[in-house]
Amino acid sequence: MLHWLWNLASFVVVLGVLVTFHELGHYWVARRLGVRVQRFSVGFGRPLFKHVARDGVEWVIAAIPLGGYVKMLDEREAPVPAEWRDQAFNRQTLWKRMAIVAAGPVANLVLAVVLFWGAFVLGIPGVRPVVGEVVPGSIADKAGLQVADEVKTVGDRPVKSWTRFSLLIVEHVGESEELPVTVVRHGETVSLQLPLAEGGPLGENQSPLEWLGIKPWQPRPAPLVGQIEKNSAAERAGLKPGDKIVAIDGQEVRIWDDIGEYLVGKAGKSVTISIIRDGKEMTLVAEPGHNKRFPDKGYLGIAPKLDQQWREAVAKLRTVERFDIGEAIPRAIDRTWEILALSWKGLVKLLTGHLPISNLSGPVGIAQGAGQSAAVGPAYFLNFMALISVSLAFINLLPIPLLDGGHLLFYFVELVRRRPVSETAQMMAMKLGLLFMFAMFVLALFNDLNRLG
Structure with a gap:
């Protein structure tokens, strides 16, 4: 019971921070561009907390913490007094509307940089990528990986942990070209080529390491x-x-x-x-x-x-990805861009069948990840929040009606055609977008429950 409460509390913190920052992006740009904001809500449904500020903005925390919204003055939703019409969202120029809509995902990307920076300064804990077993006939075996090899680079990117290694391997699943890796073997650097074409698509509930045919090295306890x-x-x-x-x-x-x-x-x-x-x-x-x-x-x-010898062996496997305050800034920017690019590649691989649809996670999966990362420590939790923040930005930029990307798509069409998309067409697209998002939510929730067993 306490385990689930911990996960729930961690989930609320993660989603609360990310959604608030996302909506603050919309809010801040809207106010700077002269649009009147009526309500700022974190969550949906019945308000748990409500405060009306001096400027008339209603600040709300609602019961269902699965999103949020910024309600702006808009003549399409309700009559607007003549003296306020120049502050209505629908009266703004196309570029102002695009800026306001894009500000939410951009805010999440900025937040991700800050979170990655904090995680790098504190030091993200991990486990050194030392090979413990190579499955005969696997991709790893054909590449020449051996037991006790420690992976140092994948492609041209350095690797310090199994988590990092797995992330980079997912990026290349389904590719036909060989992927260069370097390992340290008996104190010497050895260059290898992973024949990725031999692996085919990632299997259901199969990890990147299983797909390659690798098992991490881990100290074996004595039979006591x-x-x-x-x-x-x-x-x-x-x-x-x-x-x-x-x-x-x-x-x-x-x-x-x-x-x-x-x-x-x-x-x-x-x-x-x-x-x-x-x-x-x-x-x-x-x-x-x-x-x-x-x-x-x-x-x-x-x-x-677990005796002292086992504990010492475990300690030798631990690693920390840490940078000083200055160096952490470009590293955080690079990591944010890298995860954003990986999100796009992952979507393409899902659509082409190279990644299984079971990889999609919903609120239960995010709650588990939040709870586990929070239990490891603050740096790991910040790193997890940064990953979810990038994912939130990416999803919201997809050209799906109902999302920010869907609105940007309408504005792009308006830019090309020099006239807005009709209200009827927008409403129909919004309904289809709602159905699609609901279907994705149900699928992701099904995956979550299936993983729970």
Whole structure:
């Protein structure tokens, strides 16, 4: 329950900040260009908070935090007093209207730069991209990647973490050309070429690393029992914290991962577990339960004891992407542009089938990401907010009626034809846009719930 409350609170913070800044863009430019603003609302539906300022603007926080709007004086919506008509939105020149509409997405891009800058100054934590396993016959295998290689560049861009590496790989999924990468192997830099054409489209629920055929290197805990769930198969069998598991059904256990491999197909069946306790070897009999996450694997209900050697190995894998205050500014601008370009490429890959439609995330997915990033730390949370801010800007710039990009499309047509798009045509397009956005929302929500299982 607390987990979901944490995610919800993080989601509200993320969306509240991003939507507020987006609408402030519209508001600020509208006021500077002489347009009268009537209402500034964060959220939709019933107002939870309302304040009328001296200038007549109604500031509102509404119940449904899935967006916001700035209501401007407009003769198309209600009669306007003669003395205010020059302040009505519909009376403004085409360029002023375009500037006001474009200001929202631009504000989100500016905010993204600020957030990336803050994240870079604090230092974004990550895990060094060290290869732990290469699947035979995979793209990575054909490129010559080896266990213990540490990736340093993808194309001409530096890589310091698996998160960064995965993002850059997604950008190139579906391409026919080979992608150059450099790795450090035994202290020497080695140049390789990833044959991307061998991979085809990204599969459903497949990560970029799985698509390449790579598993990250991670320290393997020793087979020492650290924790035991109550009423679990392990507790019923008599296992205790501190026990060292040395064999299962006569098969030697050397590392913790061996336990999971030996329990495949053992759910509901008796297994013999050989352990060492207080220097003495003992044999126990357990009947593993069923694992909801991995139904083909028996479940004992134990967790490993993480010793000092394991902790030191984990510490060596940690990395931080950090820049000083001055250098962080161009880095933040570059990262914002890079993510915006990646958003466009991602959309093209979705439409061409190179990325699965299941990659779309909705409010539940964003809430999970917000909660997880907030739990990691402030820099990671700022980085997450910056990514969502760029996505919000990109989505709003799409030429879909109902969005800012849809309005800009109408204005572009007006610019070419030298007369506005008819009210009837705009209303019809708005209805189609609403249906399309609702369908996308339902699809994204379905993906979210499907990922939850």
